Amino acid sequence: MTERMDRRFAALRREGRAALVTFTMAGDPDAATSLAILKALPKAGADVIELGMPFTDPMADGPAIQAAGLRALQAGQDMKKTLAIVREFRAGDDTTPIVLMGYFNPIYVYGVDKFLADAKAAGVDGLIVVDLPPEEDGELCLPALRAGLNFIRLATPTTDDKRLPAVLTNTSGFVYYVSIAGITGAAAPDPGRVSGAVARIKRHTGLPVCVGFGVRSAAQARAIAEYADGVVVGSALVDAAHRSLGPDGKPTAGTVTAVTDLVRALAEGVRGARRVAAGA
Amino acid sequence: MTVQRPNSFRTGPDEHGRFGIYGGRFVAETLMPLILELEQAYATAKADPAFQKEMDGYLTHYVGRPSPLYFAERLTEHCRQAASGLSAGGAKIYLKREELNHTGAHKVNNVLGQILLARRMGKKRIIAETGAGMHGVTTATLCARFGLECIVYMGAVDVERQKANVFRMHMLGAKVVPVESGAKTLKDAMNEALRDWVTNVGSTFYCIGTIAGPHPYPMMVRDFQSIIGRETREQMQAAEGRLPDSLIACIGGGSNAMGLFHPFLDDDAIEIYGVEAAGHGLGTGMHAASIAGGRPGVLHGNRTYLLMNEDGQINEAHSISAGLDYPGIGPEHAWLADVGRIKFLSATDDEALDAFQLLSKLEGIIPALEPAHAIAKVLELAPKKPKDHLMVVNLSGRGDKDLDSVARHLGNKAR
Numbered sequence: 001m002t003e004r005m006d007r008r009f010a011a012l013r014r015e016g017r018a019a020l021v022t023f024t025m026a027g028d029p030d031a032a033t034s035l036a037i038l039k040a041l042p043k044a045g046a047d048v049i050e051l052g053m054p055f056t057d058p059m060a061d062g063p064a065i066q067a068a069g070l071r072a073l074q075a076g077q078d079m080k081k082t083l084a085i086v087r088e089f090r091a092g093d094d095t096t097p098i099v100l101m102g103y104f105n106p107i108y109v110y111g112v113d114k115f116l117a118d119a120k121a122a123g124v125d126g127l128i129v130v131d132l133p134p135e136e137d138g139e140l141c142l143p144a145l146r147a148g149l150n151f152i153r154l155a156t157p158t159t160d161d162k163r164l165p166a167v168l169t170n171t172s173g174f175v176y177y178v179s180i181a182g183i184t185g186a187a188a189p190d191p192g193r194v195s196g197a198v199a200r201i202k203r204h205t206g207l208p209v210c211v212g213f214g215v216r217s218a219a220q221a222r223a224i225a226e227y228a229d230g231v232v233v234g235s236a237l238v239d240a241a242h243r244s245l246g247p248d249g250k251p252t253a254g255t256v257t258a259v260t261d262l263v264r265a266l267a268e269g270v271r272g273a274r275r276v277a278a279g280a
Numbered sequence: 281m282t283v284q285r286p287n288s289f290r291t292g293p294d295e296h297g298r299f300g301i302y303g304g305r306f307v308a309e310t311l312m313p314l315i316l317e318l319e320q321a322y323a324t325a326k327a328d329p330a331f332q333k334e335m336d337g338y339l340t341h342y343v344g345r346p347s348p349l350y351f352a353e354r355l356t357e358h359c360r361q362a363a364s365g366l367s368a369g370g371a372k373i374y375l376k377r378e379e380l381n382h383t384g385a386h387k388v389n390n391v392l393g394q395i396l397l398a399r400r401m402g403k404k405r406i407i408a409e410t411g412a413g414m415h416g417v418t419t420a421t422l423c424a425r426f427g428l429e430c431i432v433y434m435g436a437v438d439v440e441r442q443k444a445n446v447f448r449m450h451m452l453g454a455k456v457v458p459v460e461s462g463a464k465t466l467k468d469a470m471n472e473a474l475r476d477w478v479t480n481v482g483s484t485f486y487c488i489g490t491i492a493g494p495h496p497y498p499m500m501v502r503d504f505q506s507i508i509g510r511e512t513r514e515q516m517q518a519a520e521g522r523l524p525d526s527l528i529a530c531i532g533g534g535s536n537a538m539g540l541f542h543p544f545l546d547d548d549a550i551e552i553y554g555v556e557a558a559g560h561g562l563g564t565g566m567h568a569a570s571i572a573g574g575r576p577g578v579l580h581g582n583r584t585y586l587l588m589n590e591d592g593q594i595n596e597a598h599s600i601s602a603g604l605d606y607p608g609i610g611p612e613h614a615w616l617a618d619v620g621r622i623k624f625l626s627a628t629d630d631e632a633l634d635a636f637q638l639l640s641k642l643e644g645i646i647p648a649l650e651p652a653h654a655i656a657k658v659l660e661l662a663p664k665k666p667k668d669h670l671m672v673v674n675l676s677g678r679g680d681k682d683l684d685s686v687a688r689h690l691g692n693k694a695r
């Protein structure tokens with residue numbers, strides 16, 4: 001739907017490798033540091049960037065991302081500042097797709113039409129909104145598609161073949177396969193089962209399928225990159241940023257590199273994968 | 281907000297789980313298949329006379345229904361004396377005695393229904409969120425009765441504040457999980473219960489305590505609680521030969537209120553009052569009055585009025601009553617507020633404390649702090665009504681659980 005997203009996945013297909021999709025929280029630990037992290041991500045090996053919109057009540061997130069959101073809110077982050085971060089990033093990088101990820105209430109309160117217009121103008125390429133299943137497509141998904149933004153849906157282990165078409169109908173950009181029934185940053189996915197699930201989704205769609213939830217290491221990333229079109233890593237990066245903070249909770253000289261070092265290792269993992277067909 | 285008045289107020293929700301713009305199914309995809317399964321299972325159970333018969337049996341012999349509709353003679357007299365200077369009126373006040381149910385509140389009407397449904401669905405693991413602990417205690421009670429595993433999520437702050445209820449839950453065999461995330465109170469307990477559900481989606485039934493959450497919960501919990509209003513209709517007919525003139529109940533999530541109100545929504549002549557918790561006062565920002573002080577937003581699976589800031593971040597609620605201490609309200613209430621069928625009032629902590637003591641001394645009934653908010657507004661409304669006005673208050677719970685916190689607030693004043 002947006003050119004940046006489609007071009008990026010087309011280029012990766014030509015390279016014959018999977019995408020590394022990174023998640024970090026806007027405003028964690030503060031707006032300036034999260035912008036510095038964002039700017040450093042493409043060079044470290046991130047192919048697609050997910051940027052979290054902080055929310056007080058993130059029902060699908062584990063402790064790491066919950067805490068990151070609260071740190072951001074305490075530092076004064078809000079939707080306007082999150083869009084400003086995207087705008088500043090976009091001024092220096094016109095090729096890396098950015099996906100905003102979060103929950104519906106801050107968008108609803110900002111105003112759906114205004115949000116879509118401002119997000120598009122800032123250089124956002126797609127949205128992942130955890131608490132908007134296909135049953136609520138009229139709320140944001142359809143207006144987002146009309147506004148020229150990708151709406152990336154989560155498919156999960158509970159999304160069976162009967163339900164999958166409904167989930168995929170208005171999905172664009174890529175499909176985000178949630179590798180476990182659970183919250184972000186929880187148990188490690190079972191590679192065999194995930195591979196089968198990716199193959200199943202690919203029978204229903206030509207869109208790239210990226211896999212996330214529970215991916216922490218380069219080895220895991222490599223294993224998933226063998227059959228998926230992308231690997232999403234979030235909690236591990238958020239944890240790395242958190243561990244680098246000073247005792248006062250403020251960023252240190254090592255905060256940006258704590259994230260980029262891990263991204264570099266993950267990118268090597270993804271690039272080292274031997275590609276096989278999903279489910280093979 | 282002006283909304284067109286419907287022909288009936290009792291037909292909702294629509295097939296999308298909406299009451300007007302409120303309600304809906306704002307949940308993660310992982311939960312969606314289960315929510316659709318639950319909707320189906322509930323529709324099947326509701327149409328099955330055997331399910332209703334099973335419910336009725338337990339409601340009679342285990343819960344102790346019907347609960348009495350009691351003429352509060354001395355409270356009525358008290359209000360008539362207050363009225364003597366005004367109009368020589370003063371409504372005749374009846375209390376719907378939900379506090380006499382097993383476990384001491386209206387909560388059991390709903391939990392019984394959900395646990396029987398969980399059994400039909402073959403679920404053996406029950407999770408629940410709780411604030412003050414009443415919904416947790418009730419869920420633990422029914423899980424003990426039916427031999428089900430029970431896990432109750434409770435904010436760490438509430439665990440500390442409500443030790444007696446934590447002990448009760450332990451006695452009943454439940455596991456109480458203190459929630460350390462966020463502000464460590466009810467909304468965080470609900471977040472954590474949703475996280476558990478997402479993780480254990482195949483084995484687990486989530487027993488929600490009020491008429492909130494994703495469809496079908498607001499409808500289902502309302503249906504289970506509506507026995508309060510259905511009994512009240514019959515009992516008032518028997519006592520006075522006609523229907524009441526007004527109904528009043530406290531509202532946090534709003535299940536006791538909706539249980540009383542729903543069977544009367546289409547009786548146009550009946551005035552209906554919901555009383556929210558004004559905490560330290562609506563002007564202070566330290567309250568739990570979502571209708572009076574909130575705006576429409578989306579949280580915990582539904583769109584409704586929420587307490588939140590300009591950025592859509594949820595604010596903490598504040599009330600002396602833990603059962604009203606929630607930053608949202610059931611979506612059906614939100615709609616009935618917009619269309620004007622329910623009139624929303626609010627009572628402060630201090631007003632509730634005064635009413636708590638007054639009802640104890642006048643009627644020998646120590647109410648829970650939640651319905652004490654409703655009693656506080658009865659003291660304002662009843663004197664302005666004529667003597668033949670029949671007013672029903674939902675006495676939704678008893679005050680045993682609140683004695684410690686009331687004693688703390690009153691200090692020496694209570695002597």
